[in-house]
Amino acid sequence: MNPLCTPRDHTFSRRSFLGGGLSWLASPVLAEAMKQKDKQVLFVWLDGGMSQLETWDPKPNTEFGGPFRSIKTSVPGVHFCELMPKLAKQMHKLCVVRSLCTKDNAHSSGVDRIQRGDPKNRGVPYPHFGAGVAKLLGPGSSGLPPYVWIKPGSGGFRAEDAGFLGPKYGSLAFGDGKPPENLLRHPDISADQDAARNELRQMLDQRFAKQREKRVVEANASVFDMAEKLMARADIFDTTKLPERDRDRYGRHDFGQHMLVARQMLEAGVRFVKVTSYGWDTHGDNFNAHATMVPKFDQAFSAMLEDLEASGLLKNTLVICLSEFGRTPRINGHVGRDHWPEAWSIAMAGHGVNHGLVIGETNARGTEVKSQAHDIGALFHTWYHALGIDSHHVEFDNAGQPLPIAHDDMLPIKEALA
């Protein structure tokens, strides 16, 4: 039986969500210098909790280490699990943090807390990192939606991902990385005609909005705008036109093909691209599961790093890869590992972060963080700093109420910042 225990209701009051979510009129508290258009973010989300012991922080031949061996990486002294041979060769590009220690071991509430930075509870829903970046850095010059999400399953616009920042900063999800229906201009309509009548529609809407509630008119303007921008870039979705070699390198599986679409999005200048892979919650048959999934992740993520570097995008793109927690050292009766926020790992690369570096360490058995432990708030600070945003001074404006962009009491991880 699947229990209903789910999301956000655990972390904030729904009423305040509805009250605070319409702050259209808030203007960002932001210095001009921060509106740098070039910076982008790739956020790879491995939903369910990827095992750190079968990936970034192997403990081969120890009581909890599991059956796999570890392999050397391109950085002397650093080893990965044998399931990630390609990424092992690219460790010199990565910054791996092995000292995550977070609070929530519940799967569904944990996802929200991690993606929203688990800041101090102020009774309002905090935005996803992507929504925060969209707000603070702006949509960029591509004109495309600022926060795009490529995922299996259904697509659609998710206003709730923006929390109190308002629906404008929600994520636009492309289900299965596919373009939305009706993306291409109707053959009976010329480009001029399309433009002209849309302009007319805008004027009519503006007239309607005078002296009236503006929320729906603005939402409408924003979706028509998004539609137009996407129509202009319909090519981003078409991976069939890409060379076979690319499609093979990323892997002929969902995650590989979605990462390819993500690359297209980044190349087109989308500010924040999130890619989700589901199915990592291996409470059973953990080793065989990781044996088949990690190599696919390895393949696609590796290809992405190579391509971002080759195109020069890696310099300006902050790359983040994580789950909502790691997996238990102890193995259960279903040959599975359970949820483990106590000591887990994430990986980063690109703009603003050091590379070829492991930060933090766990003890020999993998049962706790030995060095200084970091909660997700510290990572949010780190990421914002990497993007040139001083996370302790810049604030969000929730309809006049200034709010910190990351947990008040935490600090960025200095060693991670370039």
Next chain:
Amino acid sequence: MNLEPKQIAEFKSEHQISAARFSSDGSVLATAGYEPVVRRWQFDGKTLTPLPSLAGFHGYSTAIAFQPKQPQLFCADSWGQLRCCEGEKTLWQHDTAHDGWLRQIAVSPDGSRIATCGKDQFVRVWESATGKKLAEHQASEDVYALTIGESIVFGDMRGRIESWDFDLKQKLRSFDGSALYKLDRIQDLGGLCVLLLIDGGKTLLAAGTTPQNGATPQSIPTILHFDCASGKLAKTFTHGTNKEGYIHDLVLHPTGCLMAVSAGTPGSGMLFLTNPADPEPFHVNTQMANCHALALHPEGKHFVVTSTNRDSNGNGKSLAKDGQYKTNSSPLHLFEC
């Protein structure tokens, strides 16, 4: 007259066991599990007393196979080591018999050869006495299980099962076990666990699970019956719900019935006995939390089921009474039948 097994004793191993077998004379039980050690136990008909274990493995010890008429024991680990022992003495050893996880060992009926398979997609044949490599075959996928009758039969993650004549380097027969496989998102769910020949080699059983979904897997214990002569699937046997999971071990009792153990979601363990022709088992025991191995004593009057302790799962850091974070353990259940 169907068997009526009764548990008569329980013993404990501090680490989880994944494989267990009795020696040809029934005096020793060897177990492999989540540790780089093969454990041995003296069996006197009533009790299991620990004997010195075999160390020098890495990762997990994974497979156990005894000579059918001699005392030698073959064992392997997840880093690829293959070893032949007599008592505590190592007769021969290959550190990288396979590149990585060596999953199963099968011994030929006459004991002269053994075959191994693993994650490196290879099946290899070795001379039992010397360890000399006799033949090898590269499959196209992680090879999950194998057995030896007149030929060597092996099956991979996708449920593709084949029988091969290694001398002639020829495939003899294919068996379609794809019911034991499913792709869910990016996870290949391989449900094949055991291959077993019965009816004097006329029937091949492929046991494991029919996967329904991945991540936290839901899957139904399944045994596929194949006709060896034609390769056709003659029967599909399932038992239990999708919580009952994988049939991890399957043995044939001298009286002709099949004995199987399964482990699914923590707490859903089964021992069941069934006649090959029947649609339902005649004996089901769900008292053991998660069952992973069944060692049948050669005289057929006793067997051991190894399982994982109760309450083996839990998110976060649950500590033992002494405040330590410990591994789970394996009860060994001794049955009389």
Next chain:
Amino acid sequence: MHRIIVGLLALTASAWAEQASLAFSIDSALLQKTKTATPADDAEFLRRVWLDFDGGIPTAAEARAFFADQTPDKRTKLIDKLIAAPRFAGRMAEAFHVMLMERRGENDVWKAWLVACFKANKPWDAMAREMLAPDFLNEQQRGAGYFITRRLEKVGQQDTDYPGLTRDVGRLFMGIDLQCCQCHRHLSVDDYKQIDFSGLFGVFQNLKLQATDGKHKTPWVSEGLIASKYEFVSVLTDKKGQTAPRLPFGAEVMIPADSGDDAWLVKPDRKTKEAGQPKFSPLREIAMRLPAPENPLFAKNIANRVWWLLTGKGIVEPLDLHHTDNPPTHPEVLELLGKELTAHHFDLRWLIREIAMTKHYQRADATQRHLIAEQQLRAFISATGEQTRLEINTQPDVNVDAAKYSRADFQKAFAAALANPAKEPELAANPSLRSALFLRNSDHVQWALKPRAGNLIDRLAQQADPADDLYLSTLTRLPDAGERKQLASWLSAHATDKTKALGDFAWALLSSTEFFVNH
């Protein structure tokens, strides 16, 4: 003198009647907090009541007639006319279908049941009872069973969603979302406890979905035996509890002591595939107790939801989160609505009419409200003059332009573009990328805007000054001077193809916010 007295008495009587009406009480209560509501002008009023009670919009001719009408009580008359019209039942059925099923599926028998209920003005408590304890053998009532059976259908490999059904019963019939009480007490709402969820859950978990068979013309549910209390544990405290069938916040229903064969009215029989019928039906117990005056949340929930339906804002929001720490914006109004509705035996038509008569409902500058896909469709095909054609085309033919689509095609396309995904309540106007692309590029929309005998574009093309007809047909109002000028210059700028120009201008009106919200 006599006449004066009679006159005075009559005046007093009507004033008295007015004062005694619910509408008046509501307005007085609201006035405490907000200033006097300016009434909406004729155009806004006309469109609003049509959308609310017909589900579509009036034709240009109907609009003109209403504006020209000088009768002082024309608004009241119009409301009464629309509520009495056959379309009212259809409109309410659609609204309740979306509210109760949240786009989980379409089912003709269910829809027919809803329409019949509203046609007969079946009281809400009777409707609730028929949904909660459906009589699958009753020809007239079996449609109501869809509420339960649809939710119990297995989706892929997932377990039967008993928790989801339990949750929805709480949400939709009592205004409480007990989702987070399945495994432990609610973490943020003190009022909701695990026993509140469990008391209902035990009842619904006891149902088994059955397929259509000889006796049953739809999928149906059988009930098992409940002989003991349902046991539950809190995953947070490990504390155990148990409960008999129980309404949230209510008392436990006593479980009879019958056991074995005695407990069955009709014994189950595997051989005859008889599912069996227990003597003790917890489902019936809940169905009796929940929709009752003794359960005040039942009345408050529906009153709040009907209020939301007509005004766009619930007195309690979210609509399924009534609890002490989430107080109503106007507690006395909610109290009044609940009490009066109960006193009127849950007569929805009466409640709807009373709310429609308030100054609050009829005010200018009302909340811009979501139109469900069905309303948008009806308004669209009415405005474009394609209603009749689409209804005739039951066998569409892609090769014949005029017969290219049927109404069902349009219904499907509009729902795909404009309805929320399943299980996502449609609560507020929420333009989406999907809807924008649909309006911009879809074939259905483009088709309707081409000239075709008798449709909007065809009609306008024959007029020297199409401005009035265009605005009346689409926005249910006359254009102002600026808008006339705008249209005139548009048409002269695109003089080479008049019908194309008209089509594009109409498109702009039909894609504008003013068209697809209820304001």
